Amino acid sequence: MGSRPDMREYLMQTASEIMIAKDSSEVSLSEIAEKANHSPALVQYHFGNKQGLLHAILERDGRRALAQLHELMDLDLPAVEKLRIHISGLVSAYQRAPYLNRLIHYMIQSEDQEVSGKVFTVFIEPLAKFYEVILAEGVASGQFRDIPPMHLFFIVTGASDQLFYRSNTLRVFGISEVTEEVKKDYVRSVTGIILGGLLVDPGAAARIQL
Amino acid sequence: MGSRPDMREYLMQTASEIMIAKDSSEVSLSEIAEKANHSPALVQYHFGNKQGLLHAILERDGRRALAQLHELMDLDLPAVEKLRIHISGLVSAYQRAPYLNRLIHYMIQSEDQEVSGKVFTVFIEPLAKFYEVILAEGVASGQFRDIPPMHLFFIVTGASDQLFYRSNTLRVFGISEVTEEVKKDYVRSVTGIILGGLLVDPGAAARIQL
Structure with missing residues (x-):
């Protein structure tokens, strides 16, 4: 090295x-x-300085997730499938970097406007755009109810990192660690709840195997 | 004073x-x-010490929320109504104390086992019990799909505090502050998504005006 x-x-x-x-x-x-x-x-x-190091970590951890996001937006898939793939990828991103949401929060608070500005350009705005595009597609095709993109952003990112953020409470539920099985089960519930709640035709929920 | x-x-x-x-x-x-x-x-x-002060704040802020939780459990209402009231109350609790989740997280990490143990007894365990009881009631009455209480705990508490945790990102969505109207809209979306995704008979979603 x-x-x-x-x-x-x-x-x-x-x-x-x-x-x-x-x-x-x-x-x-x-x-x-x-x-x-x-x-x-x-x-x-x-x-x-420390901010420079933390920003480099954020870029490293986020690059992969954001590259996937852009690929996903361009895929020829129904909005519901794109959202399902996104949630699964997001939970995995938080598994690799459980500090991601907190690091983004901390960097936005920086008094250095260049630092906080970069976090907006690199993370928040592309994510916001993704939810806007996905919702517009889903609403246009009649699949999704029309809710504000900001709400979907907050609900999806808020729910997706909790398995790792709250890992110190797992023992209350008889779970000692986050195995692949525990993660898969959680992805299934988050996807089932969010897609189930977002779909106009909830019968579709069964057909697409929530 | x-x-x-x-x-x-x-x-x-x-x-x-x-x-x-x-x-x-x-x-x-x-x-x-x-x-x-x-x-x-x-x-x-x-x-x-500082831990003692933080614990006193946690007890003060949590007491009201937990008292409501116990009343709610005993009410003669369908599980879906109890969960709706709970989500609305939880978002308001986070509005009053936006640091609540982070404070709980910090206190659980304490090396003083008495401190972290108290957080479990006073907060985590009663909340976990609430989700367990509500889900059992909703599943028994045929209203809810059967998902693990831990998942509902994480999804509800994770989504409910984001409007305040992410208040520094609101401007990306053209919102300058969390007014009562902004909060009400968010509660409507969180309730709509979570109840909509949890209900077995999604037609009920329309009847109960999500």
Whole structure:
């Protein structure tokens, strides 16, 4: 990991691991430097400051999810299928990076307008656009009820990360960890509830096997 | 506010206001003391430590919501009506205390087992019980599909606080603040989606005016 890109990648990976272990997006330069076994100055050299490092992590984690989003929008599929695929992908994105919503929230709060502005351009606006397009398609084809895109955005992203955000409460329900089976069951319920509630013709819910 | 109960109330109120203003549950003893114009020692005198203060806030904010929950469980109403009333009450609870989910999350992470244990006894377990009872009633009466209570817990609580948690993204949707009208519209969508997706006979969705 001597070359510059490898070191960047290593420091980003270290910071993600700390966020996952702490179950928080609150991570300090000195924590990252200590775990990476390097000086805080090296982190500063590669990323400018903590915000620069966190933004690089956000871009890395979000790039894959957003690329999938764009592909999905262009696919020749009914809106209901696109939304089903999206929810499943979103839950998996939160599984890989359970701190994602909290990191986005934290970055938007930044006093540095360039930092918060970038989060809007890179994340919030494309996601908002996706829900707008999907809803317009679904309403036009008579599949979806007409609800505000903002509501669908909040309901889908709010429900999708809870299995990981609330992982410290799972034991109340007799579950010790989030296995693939636990995740699949959750995706099935979230998809079933949201698509079932959004469809105009609820009989279709049965036909498309919610 | 010289007497002891008033001072406790005043310090709790100050801490809530800081959490709302910072849009975060991360608040330090010195921030609270500074804004309250008292010494950190006074906060320690009344609450022992920061955890004690945060726990007192959680109990204050949660007491009302949990009292309503117990009344609701005992009402002679169909499960679908109970869930509708619950969602509306929950969104209002998050409006009053937008930091509630994050504070619960933070307190559960506490290394002090007595603190995290109390959060389970006072919040998580009664809520889990509520979803279990409501679902059992709704499934027994043939109204609800049979989904795991944990899933309904996560979907309802995850979706209900997003209007406030994501208030810093509202401008993307042309909304400048959460008015009563904005809140009512959101409650209507969350209720419509979740009840619509949970009902076995989706025709009932129209009859009960989702």
